[in-house]
Amino acid sequence: MFENKNMSVIAYANGFTLWxxxxxxxxxxxxxxxxxxxxxxxxxxxxxxxxxxAGDGTCIKQxxxxxxxxxxxxxxxx
Numbered sequence: 001m002f003e004n005k006n007m008s009v010i011a012y013a014n015g016f017t018l019w020x021x022x023x024x025x026x027x028x029x030x031x032x033x034x035x036x037x038x039x040x041x042x043x044x045x046x047x048x049x050x051x052x053x054a055g056d057g058t059c060i061k062q063x064x065x066x067x068x069x070x071x072x073x074x075x076x077x078x
Contacts, residue, residue, distance in 0.1 A: 001025070002023075002035055002036055002037060002040070003023065004040075006021055006022045006023055007019065007020070007021050008020050008021075010051070015045060016045070016047065016048060016049075017044065017045065017048045017049075018048070018049050018050075018051070019044075019048060019049065019050040019051070019063075020050070020051045020053075021050055021051070021052050021053070022052075022053040023052070023053070023054055023055065024054075024055040025054060025055055026054055026055055026056045027052060027054045027056055027057055027059055029054075030052050030054055030073060031061065031072060031073045031074070032072065033066065033070060033072045034070060035072070035073075036070065036071050036072070038069050038070050040071065041065055041066075041069055041070055041071040044063045044065065044071055045063065045065070046063060046064060046065050047062060047063065048062070048063040049061070049062060049063070049076075050062075050063060050073055052073070060076065061073035061074060061075065061076070062074050062075065062076050062077065
C-alpha cells in the first residue's frame with residue numbers, strides 16, 4: 001500500500017522530477033495502475049523518473065499519467 005512518507009524528491013529542474021520511493025511492497029505492486037492515489041498524479045509529470053527500493057529489489061521506472069487521472073510506473077523508453 002502506498003505510503004506518502006516513503007516518497008521523496010531527489011531533484012527537480014525544468015519541469016522534471018527525480019523521485020525516490022521505498023516500500024516493502026513488490027515491484028509488480030508498485031507498478032500497477034492503481035498503486036498510487038489519484039491525487040498523487042497531480043504532483044507528477046509524464047516522463048518523471050522514479051527510483052523504487054521495493055521489498056523484492058530496486059528499479060528505475062518512468063512515470064506515465066493515465067487518462068483517468070491516475071498514474072503508473074513503466075519501463076524507461078529507449
